[in-house]
Each structure stands twice: as C-alpha cells, then as structure tokens.
Amino acid sequence: MKAAEQQNYEPRKAPKQGRAMHTVDSILQATQKILSNEGYERASTNYIAEVAGVSIGSLYQYFPSKEAIVSSLVEKAVVEAAETLREELLSCMGLPLEESTPRMVRAILETRKENAFVFLRLPREIPRYRAVSKQLTTEKYLHTTIQSYYMQHRDRVGIEDMETAIFVTEQLVIGCIDAYLDNNSPKIDDETLVDHLSMAVLNYLAG
Amino acid sequence: MKAAEQQNYEPRKAPKQGRAMHTVDSILQATQKILSNEGYERASTNYIAEVAGVSIGSLYQYFPSKEAIVSSLVEKAVVEAAETLREELLSCMGLPLEESTPRMVRAILETRKENAFVFLRLPREIPRYRAVSKQLTTEKYLHTTIQSYYMQHRDRVGIEDMETAIFVTEQLVIGCIDAYLDNNSPKIDDETLVDHLSMAVLNYLAG
Amino acid sequence: MKAAEQQNYEPRKAPKQGRAMHTVDSILQATQKILSNEGYERASTNYIAEVAGVSIGSLYQYFPSKEAIVSSLVEKAVVEAAETLREELLSCMGLPLEESTPRMVRAILETRKENAFVFLRLPREIPRYRAVSKQLTTEKYLHTTIQSYYMQHRDRVGIEDMETAIFVTEQLVIGCIDAYLDNNSPKIDDETLVDHLSMAVLNYLAG
Amino acid sequence: MKAAEQQNYEPRKAPKQGRAMHTVDSILQATQKILSNEGYERASTNYIAEVAGVSIGSLYQYFPSKEAIVSSLVEKAVVEAAETLREELLSCMGLPLEESTPRMVRAILETRKENAFVFLRLPREIPRYRAVSKQLTTEKYLHTTIQSYYMQHRDRVGIEDMETAIFVTEQLVIGCIDAYLDNNSPKIDDETLVDHLSMAVLNYLAG
DNA sequence: AATGAATGAGAGTTCATTCAT
DNA sequence: GATGAATGAACTCTCATTCAT
Numbered sequence: 001m002k003a004a005e006q007q008n009y010e011p012r013k014a015p016k017q018g019r020a021m022h023t024v025d026s027i028l029q030a031t032q033k034i035l036s037n038e039g040y041e042r043a044s045t046n047y048i049a050e051v052a053g054v055s056i057g058s059l060y061q062y063f064p065s066k067e068a069i070v071s072s073l074v075e076k077a078v079v080e081a082a083e084t085l086r087e088e089l090l091s092c093m094g095l096p097l098e099e100s101t102p103r104m105v106r107a108i109l110e111t112r113k114e115n116a117f118v119f120l121r122l123p124r125e126i127p128r129y130r131a132v133s134k135q136l137t138t139e140k141y142l143h144t145t146i147q148s149y150y151m152q153h154r155d156r157v158g159i160e161d162m163e164t165a166i167f168v169t170e171q172l173v174i175g176c177i178d179a180y181l182d183n184n185s186p187k188i189d190d191e192t193l194v195d196h197l198s199m200a201v202l203n204y205l206a207g
Numbered sequence: 208m209k210a211a212e213q214q215n216y217e218p219r220k221a222p223k224q225g226r227a228m229h230t231v232d233s234i235l236q237a238t239q240k241i242l243s244n245e246g247y248e249r250a251s252t253n254y255i256a257e258v259a260g261v262s263i264g265s266l267y268q269y270f271p272s273k274e275a276i277v278s279s280l281v282e283k284a285v286v287e288a289a290e291t292l293r294e295e296l297l298s299c300m301g302l303p304l305e306e307s308t309p310r311m312v313r314a315i316l317e318t319r320k321e322n323a324f325v326f327l328r329l330p331r332e333i334p335r336y337r338a339v340s341k342q343l344t345t346e347k348y349l350h351t352t353i354q355s356y357y358m359q360h361r362d363r364v365g366i367e368d369m370e371t372a373i374f375v376t377e378q379l380v381i382g383c384i385d386a387y388l389d390n391n392s393p394k395i396d397d398e399t400l401v402d403h404l405s406m407a408v409l410n411y412l413a414g
Numbered sequence: 415m416k417a418a419e420q421q422n423y424e425p426r427k428a429p430k431q432g433r434a435m436h437t438v439d440s441i442l443q444a445t446q447k448i449l450s451n452e453g454y455e456r457a458s459t460n461y462i463a464e465v466a467g468v469s470i471g472s473l474y475q476y477f478p479s480k481e482a483i484v485s486s487l488v489e490k491a492v493v494e495a496a497e498t499l500r501e502e503l504l505s506c507m508g509l510p511l512e513e514s515t516p517r518m519v520r521a522i523l524e525t526r527k528e529n530a531f532v533f534l535r536l537p538r539e540i541p542r543y544r545a546v547s548k549q550l551t552t553e554k555y556l557h558t559t560i561q562s563y564y565m566q567h568r569d570r571v572g573i574e575d576m577e578t579a580i581f582v583t584e585q586l587v588i589g590c591i592d593a594y595l596d597n598n599s600p601k602i603d604d605e606t607l608v609d610h611l612s613m614a615v616l617n618y619l620a621g
Numbered sequence: 622m623k624a625a626e627q628q629n630y631e632p633r634k635a636p637k638q639g640r641a642m643h644t645v646d647s648i649l650q651a652t653q654k655i656l657s658n659e660g661y662e663r664a665s666t667n668y669i670a671e672v673a674g675v676s677i678g679s680l681y682q683y684f685p686s687k688e689a690i691v692s693s694l695v696e697k698a699v700v701e702a703a704e705t706l707r708e709e710l711l712s713c714m715g716l717p718l719e720e721s722t723p724r725m726v727r728a729i730l731e732t733r734k735e736n737a738f739v740f741l742r743l744p745r746e747i748p749r750y751r752a753v754s755k756q757l758t759t760e761k762y763l764h765t766t767i768q769s770y771y772m773q774h775r776d777r778v779g780i781e782d783m784e785t786a787i788f789v790t791e792q793l794v795i796g797c798i799d800a801y802l803d804n805n806s807p808k809i810d811d812e813t814l815v816d817h818l819s820m821a822v823l824n825y826l827a828g
Numbered sequence: 829a830a831t832g833a834a835t836g837a838g839a840g841t842t843c844a845t846t847c848a849t
Numbered sequence: 850g851a852t853g854a855a856t857g858a859a860c861t862c863t864c865a866t867t868c869a870t
Contacts, residue, residue: 044864055831164395168383168403175382176375188371196375203410252840262856469835578809582797582817589796590789602785610789617824665843676852
C-alpha cells in the first residue's frame with residue numbers, strides 16, 4: 001500500500017467546468033456501484049477508473065488517493081441524509097411524540113437504506129473511514145436530531161440522565177435498523193420494524 | 208488475492224508436540240492483538256508471523272490460509288462467549304424478569320467486551336466471516352438465549368409477534384453495546400448502560 | 415501457486431503505444447532466451463521481467479499469468495513454422511517424391527531448429543502446453559502437410575494403411591530431428607541427416 | 622529452490638537392514654506413483670514422504686535431495702530396461718534380421734511402456750535429469766544394443782556411414798514409440814506399430 | 829487535460845531442507 | 850533411527866500511484 005503520507009481527503013481541484021464535473025461524477029458513481037455490488041476489496045482505483053470510463057490518470061487528477069474517493073462518497077451520502085432528516089424533523093416539530101417518533105424512525109430507515117453500504121459497511125469495516133464518518137456523519141446529525149427532539153418533549157420523558165438517554169435511543173434505533181438492512185433480519189417488513197422501534201423508543205423514554 | 212480454491216477453514220494439522228501448540232497459540236494471540244490494535248488490513252500473514260515470533264512457513268503449517276486464522280479466532284471467541292451466556296442463562300432461570308434482564312444484559316456486555324474486535328468488527332465487516340459467524344456464533348446463541356428467555360416469561364410480555372420481538376430485543380441490546388464498546392459512547396459507564404438497556408428491554412417487551 | 419482461476423491465455427490488453435509494444439516484445443524475447451538457455455524452471459515471472467528490463471507490474475499488465483507468456487511464445491512460433499511449411503509444400507507440389515522429400519525434411523528441420531525449445535521441450539513436457547500445442551501446432555500442420563503429400567503420391571506408396579503410414583512418417587521425421595537438435599546427435603551435419611531421413615521415409619513408404 | 626549446492630545424486634547410506642530398505646522402497650514407489658498420476662509439479666518431498674508413509678526426516682536420511690530420489694528412480698528403471706533389452710538381444714543373436722527386428726522393436730516398446738513417465742517425460746522435461754539420463758540411460762544401452770545388432774548383420778546393411786545409421790535407427794524407433802505412448806497416436810495398436818517400425822528400419826538399413 | 833504505460837512494495841502461499849526432540 | 854516442527858527464500862500476482870506522452 002502506497003497510501004499518501006499526508007492524509008488529504010480533499011478533492012484535488014474544484015471541478016468547475018462541465019467536463020470535469022462529469023468526470024468526478026462518473027468516478028463517484030462508479031465507486032458507489034462497485035462498493036454496493038462487488039464489495040470494498042474489488043474497488044481498486046484502476047477498476048473504478050475503468051467502470052467510470054475515465055483513465056486512471058484522470059482519476060488521480062481529481063482525487064489525491066483512493067481514500068479521498070471513498071471519503072467523498074461518504075461525505076456526499078452523509079450530507080444528503082442529514083438534509084432529509086433535518087427536513088423531517090422540522091415538519092415533525094409540532095406533532096405529539098406518538099406521531100413524530102414513527103416518522104423519524106421511518107426517515108432514518110429510509111436514508112440508511114438508500115446508502116446501506118456507505119453507512120453500514122464502510123465505517124465499521126475500514127478503520128480509516130471511522131474518522132471521516134465521525135466528523136461529519138449521519139451519526140452526528142442524528143445525534144443533534146435526537147437531541148432537539150428530546151428537548152422538545154422533555155415533559156414526556158421520564159429519564160433524568162439526558163445524555164445517556166440520547167445515546168441509548170440513538171444506538172437502539174440505528175443498531176436495529178442496520179441489522180435489519182444487513183440481512184440479519186427475520187421476515188419482518190419496514191412498517192413492522194418502524195412500529196416496534198417506535199414503541200421501544202417511546203416506552204424507553206417514558207422511563 | 209490468491210485465496211485457496213477450496214475454502215477450507217479447518218486448521219491444517221493437529222499439533223502433537225508442546226512446541227507446536229505453543230506456535231499455534233502464538234499465532235492466534237498475535238492475530239488477536241493485531242486485529243485489535245491495528246485493524247484488519249494490517250493483519251498480513253507475514254506480519255502475523257513476525258509478531259508471533261514464528262516463521263511464515265510455520266504459520267502455514269497450521270493454517271491453510273489467512274482466513275483460517277481469523278476464523279479460528281472467531282470460532283474460539285464465539286464458543287467461549289456462548290458458554291458464558293449459557294451458564295448465566297441457567298442461573299437466571301428462576302428469577303423474575305426485573306432481576307434476570309440486567310444480569311443477562313451485563314453478561315452480554317462482558318462477553319462482547321472481551322472480544323470486541325472479533326464480535327464487533329469482523330463478522331459484519333468482512334463478508335466472508337459472516338458465514339462463519341452465522342453458523343455457530345454468539346448471534347445464534349444469543350438468539351436462542353433470548354428466545355428461551357422470552358418463552359419463559361411469556362405472560363409478562365405484551366407483544367404478540369414473537370419473532371419480531373426477539374429480533375428487536377436482540378439487536379437493540381447488541382447494537383447499543385457494540386456502539387458503546389466502539390468508542391462511540393459518551394461518558395457513561397457499564398452499569399449505567401446496563402440499567403438503561405434493561406429498562407429499554409423491559410419496557411419494550413411490556414408492549 | 416496462485417494461478418488465475420479461469421485459465422485465460424489471452425494477452426490482457428492490446429498495446430496501443432509504441433512503448434507498450436516494445437515492452438511486450440522484450441518480455442517475449444526474454445522468456446524465449448531464458449527458456450532456451452536456462453530451462454523452464456528458471457523462468458519465473460520476476461526473472462523474466464528482470465531480463466526483459468521491465469517491472470513485474472508491466473509484465474502483468476500484458477499477460478494475465480506466467481502461462482500466458484509461454485503460450486504466446488508457442489503460438490507465435492507455431493504460426494511462423496506453419497507458414498514456412500505451407501510455402502515449401504506448395505513449391506514442392508509438382509516435383510517427384512525423390513526431390514520433394516528432402517526439401518520437406520529440410521524445411522521441417524529448419525523450422526524446428528529456429529524454435530528448438532518451443533517445439534521440443536515445452537509441448538511434450540509441461541502437460542498444460544500440450545493443449546495449446548495441439549490446437550494449432552506444427553504437429554497438426556505437419557500432419558496435414560504429410561497427408562496431402564502422401565495423397566499426391568499415392569501410386570508410389572506401397573502401404574495400405576494410410577493413417578498408420580502418416581503417423582509413422584511424421585514421428586519418424588520429428589523424432590529424429592528433435593533428437594538431433596537435442597544434442598543427442600553424433601557428429602553428423604544437417605545435410606547428412608536430411609539425406610538419411612529422406613531415404614528412411616522413401617524406403618518406408620515404398621513398403 | 623534450495624537445491625543442495627554440491628550435486629550429489631547418490632543415496633545417502635546404503636540401507637542394509639530390512640526396515641531401512643523398506644523405507645527406501647516406499648519412497649521410490651510413492652514417487653513413481655505421484656509422478657505417473659499427478660505430475661512432476663505435485664511431487665514435493667513432503668508429499669512424497671506423506672504418500673510413502675514415512676516422515677520427511679526419514680526421507681532425508683536416505684536421500685540427500687529431491688533430485689536424488691528422482692535420479693534413483695530413473696536409474697532403477699533404466700537398469701531394468703537395459704537388462705530386458707540385453708536378454709532379448711542375446712536370444713535374437715542367431716535369427717535373421719526379418720525376425721529379430723520386430724522382436725527388438727517390441728521389446729523396446731514394452732520397456733518404455735512400463736516406465737513411460739521416467740523415460741518419456743522426465744528427461745526431456747527437467748533439464749537436470751537429462752544428464753542423469755544420458756550417463757546411464759536406456760538411450761545408452763539402446764545404442765549399444767543397436768550397434769551390436771548392426772555389426773552382426775553388416776552384410777545386409779546397405780549404408781556406409783555406420784554412426785549415422787545407428788543414430789537414425791535408434792531415434793526413429795524411440796521417437797515413434799514415445800509419440801505413440803504419449804497419446805499422440807492415432808488408433809493403431811501395438812502390433813501394427815511394431816510391424817511398421819520394423820519395416821521402416823529394415824527398409825532404411827537396406828539403403 | 830487526458831491518457832495509459834510503467835512502477836515496485838508487498839500480499840498470500842509453497843516447498844526443499846534442517847535440526848531439536 | 851525416526852519424527853515432525855521449524856525455517857525462509859522464492860514464487861505468482863495485485864494495486865495504489867507516478868509520469869512521459
């Protein structure tokens with residue numbers, strides 16, 4: 001492994017022209033596709049370039065390293081997911097917990113389902129990406145989300161230790177959803193999962 | 208990757224002399240250590256041999272492939288954990304849910320803590336190990352454990368859909384514990400986690 | 415040995431730049447040289463690359479495996495030899511057996527002399543190459559050659575069993591020539607050998 | 622390859638006790654079997670020892686190197702073959718060429734058939750064994766055989782250049798027989814081959 | 829800007845051989 | 850004398866990365 005010595009995850013140059021943006025997009029899409037369908041080990045830079053239809057030279061003109069590509073992908077997925085969750089959260093503001101909880105759980109399920117590989121596999125798998133994932137990740141956003149959610153309904157919550165409550169709620173939801181998406185699931189469907197998770201969260205928070 | 212064509216995870220030969228057993232042990236310990244401290248990608252066979260203080264040739268005399276070493280490790284950890292959980296389960300048999308739940312949660316926490324890497328990272332991560340992990344894994348054992356636990360206290364459980372209930376309970380506990388061990392935890396300690404998780408489980412099962 | 419699972423002897427990519435063609439040529443020449451001078455066992459990919467003056471990476475960019483290099487060599491030699499023999503055969507068409515036989519024998523001697531190793535050692539030797547050799551080999555071509563030759567002079571031939579006659583003629587010539595080239599020869603020269611072989615063939619066919 | 626630097630093909634110690642002789646025999650038989658059935662590449666010393674049912678340590682107590690084992694095998698086969706041929710030659714002494722030729726050809730065919738691998742593959746294949754084979758080989762014996770055969774029937778032979786005649790006769794017979802045994806043969810049987818070869822030899826020698 | 833040829837450290841693995849028991 | 854544990858050079862092959870064109 002000849003990883004760049006100074007870790008630089010930033011794309012090398014901001015692609016401003018149409019052609020360049022298209023190249024960058026092709027690379028990211030190809031990577032996404034390979035990661036999802038063929039796994040991390042198959043995702044060599046040469047193969048990514050091939051699938052993206054660009055030369056390996058071009059690839060390295062826009063990304064300083066393989067990790068930069070994957071990081072870019074993670075970041076993109078994270079930002080999109082965060083956006084979705086923020087919106088859902090806003091539109092849930094006025095609702096009672098019984099209604100907002102399932103909606104938030106469902107939203108989390110959706111965002112993770114769309115980018116299963118990025119959220120599920122990568123961060124756990126390749127230690128390096130944990131850092132990336134931590135800094136700007138859904139986890140962080142989710143945390144904020146749950147926190148405000150929790151603050152909003154403080155009266156209904158029977159638990160004193162807020163920090164722990166947030167942590168448990170968060171991991172409880174994510175843990176189950178990830179396992180569900182990870183094919184460890186029995187024959188339950190999305191809605192059943194949302195129902196049960198919502199109940200678990202509500203009952204837990206009730207104390 | 209030049210993986211052996213026929214996937215054989217069985218150790219190559221049973222060490223007959225004490226010296227050989229020591230070699231096997233060194234290899235397993237070195238692997239464990241590297242996986243824990245430096246990650247899967249660093250765990251090359253040559254490096255394992257070096258850390259174990261044996262030659263690469265010796266390593267391959269006892270393990271037919273790199274994966275066999277890791278599998279061996281997983282299997283060992285799984286069997287140990289299963290034993291612990293089984294014992295705890297037996298000694299909880301007569302107790303009311305309020306007492307047995309925290310004890311089981313604590314036991315799960317302990318077993319996973321001892322082999323964090325093996326349970327946490329590997330099986331989810333490297334798809335190949337999923338199979339190994341599935342066959343005789345803690346997950347399986349845990350499943351059985353929870354199932355019997357659940358059957359035993361059927362009257363106290365307010366949820367009809369047993370299968371889903373088991374799945375959710377299981378993943379809820381594991382998900383939180385793994386996240387906790389995965390350094391995602393805020394500043395909470397073991398006991399606080401056990402308390403909260405127990406409460407989450409009990410409240411959830413109450414329906 | 416981590417031979418590619420699907421046996422693919424096809425070169426990996428067509429070299430498009432002049433530089434690349436030079437690389438491919440260097441590799442083939444180096445292989446030829448090593449096989450001739452030092453034998454098959456010495457022909458490791460690293461050594462081939464070293465002698466060719468290219469990196470091992472370059473070698474694998476054009477050939478998917480060690481065997482592909484050797485196959486390439488065999489194929490090339492075979493095609494060249496077939497061409498030579500075909501031409502000689504055509505220009506012998508009208509001649510009487512007494513004149514054409516020595517010319518064909520001489521042509522066979524020449525083609526085999528030029529690629530002694532490829533024809534002599536490899537195909538018989540390493541079972542894998544037998545297949546390659548059989549498909550489009552001199553042996554096959556020679557067979558056809560002898561067959562038409564034989565048909566042409568049917569009236570002069572005293573042997574009924576044509577199939578056996580062809581086989582014997584063919585192996586008789588090849589066997590002697592290969593042994594001659596194989597340094598098993600006493601102090602006889604090319605022309606003496608051609609004379610004797612021609613006589614052997616003619617007398618044999620006369621029945 | 623860690624071939625012993627000083628080539629020593631002599632067995633390490635002359636086994637005089639029954640047990641030791643049995644060990645040596647087992648090793649030779651195992652090697653023979655592996656070479657015939659699985660090819661030279663599979664014939665590692667460890668595997669030979671395993672198949673022979675002795676420890677690798679014992680193997681090296683009787684043979685200084687892998688090559689010594691194979692050489693031993695070659696030598697054994699060669700001596701046996703030589704013996705057979707010598708006997709056949711003696712019993713042919715008084716016969717006319719028309720009778721003795723087919724008998725000698727048949728004898729050669731038989732001896733080579735019995736040890737196809739040793740005679741056919743090894744010497745051509747692994748350059749090292751060419752030397753071994755040359756020094757004490759059937760080829761040599763065959764040479765002597767043909768020579769005396771030739772001397773005996775000098776009056777019937779129309780060729781002046783005895784040396785060349787011997788060489789051609791010898792290689793003609795061996796070349797065809799080896800090709801026949803090498804599965805390159807069409808659908809002819811042993812007797813047909815013997816007939817044709819005898820005719821080829823007789824006609825050739827008649828000049 | 830883009831191409832793709834070239835690089836070489838390092839991966840997993842084998843096997844002839846040695847030597848402590 | 851026999852065993853088999855241990856060795857390590859050498860093998861085939863991959864892939865992140867560079868650089869001449």
